Amino acid sequence: MDKKILLSASHLKKRYRVNRRSSVFAVNDVSLDIYNGETLALVGESGCGKSTLARLLTGMVKADEGSVLFEGQNIAVLSDRELRPYRKKMQMVFQDPASSLDPRMKVRDIIAEPLLTWHVYDTPKETTDRVIELLDMVDLGEECLSRYPHQFSGGQRQRIGIxxxxxxxxxxxxCDEAVSALDVCVQAQILNLLKRLKQQMGLTCLFISHDLSVVSFIADRICVMKDGSICEIAPAVQLYSSPAHEYTRFLLSSVPKLIV
Ligand SMILES: Nc1ncnc2c1ncn2[C@@H]1O[C@H](COP(=O)(O)OP(=O)(O)O)[C@@H](O)[C@H]1O
Ligand SMILES: [Mg+2]
Incomplete structure (x- = not known):
């Protein structure tokens, strides 16, 4: 991991109205850097603002305040149109591939969609070759091309999403809770795959989970979030061995000892 910053968020705030009288800060004054080539885990209880923060970082949700510097550009102020080339460089994998993959589309078309949208290749043959290559990268074979999402297991569907x-x-x-709906054994396979892809492709990854034990395997650094704010960001080894924040210690106390 080099120390170049890929993305730098400063003082991000996002408030949602709960009812006519009150509102909640889903993200409250969050600043963080993501370094090139690292896997940064974002951990915290359900509802603490992880998904909102991820959406703010990609520009999918507009921040009330704050900035997101990505490749030198503050993308928090861009229009949807101006954002498109940046969104291309920030891709998401969601928790539930069953709902994020269109059930009426064949795997070939699901994976080819971004390639076609961005006119990456000139011919259908080149596009299909790339889809086959991508399937291979996630350990799926060519026979998957003409199948539909429902013909796959949860783990396989997540591979298609990846x-x-x-x-x-x-x-x-x-990856927003990308392994949370999977069995422990399948979780491990997907984490292994992500780790391998990170090495192969030099990917930078923001890995979101409500479960601190899941991220231990994959994270270089861990960011702990609570009630819309960051409690602590530290290298994974340091966070597990000497957590600085009381809330991190609380989360660690509920992690099975074998894993820590
Ligand atoms: N689109 C929305 N409209 C209203 N409230 C929202 C919206 N998205 C998130 N929230 C609220 O913001 C808080 C953080 O949610 P979220 O970012 O989904 O947390 P997490 O991903 O950590 O579970 C929650 O209180 C949630 O109810
Ligand atoms: Mg979430």
Whole structure:
């Protein structure tokens, strides 16, 4: 991992109205850097603002305040149109591939979609070759091309989602609870795959999970979030061995001892 910053968020705030009288800060004054080539884990209880922060970082959700510097540009102030070339470089993998993959589309078309949108190749043959290559990168075979999402297991569907997310060689891959719906054993396989892809492609990854034990395997640094704010960001080894924040210690106390 080099020490070049890929993305730098400063003082991000996002408030949602709960009812006519009150509102909640989903993200409250968050600043963080993501370095080139690292896997940064974002951990915290459900509802603490992880997904909102991820959406702010990609510009999918507009911040009330704050900036997001990506490749030298403050993308928090861009219009949707201006944002498009940046969104191409930041891809997301979601928790539930069953709902993020269109059930009526064949795997070939699901993975080819970003390639076609961005006119990456001149011929259908080149596009299909790239789809086959991407399937291979996530350990799926050519026979998957003409199948539909429902014909796959949860773990396989997540591999398809990952293949689509890496199709355009993104600089940043955001995995939002990407393994949370999977069995422990399948979780481990997907984490292994992400780790391998990171090495192969030099990917930078923001890996979001509510579960501190899941991220221990994959994270270089860990960012702990609570009630819309960051409690602590530290290298994974340091965070596990000497957590600085009381809330991190609380989260660690609920992690099975074998894993720590
Ligand atoms: N689109 C939205 N409209 C209203 N409230 C929202 C919206 N998205 C998130 N929230 C609220 O913001 C807080 C943080 O949510 P979220 O970012 O989804 O947390 P996490 O991903 O950590 O579970 C929660 O209180 C949630 O109810
Ligand atoms: Mg979430």
């Amino acid at each position: 293949a689509r997310a890496i199709a355009l060689n993104p600089s940043l891959l955001i």
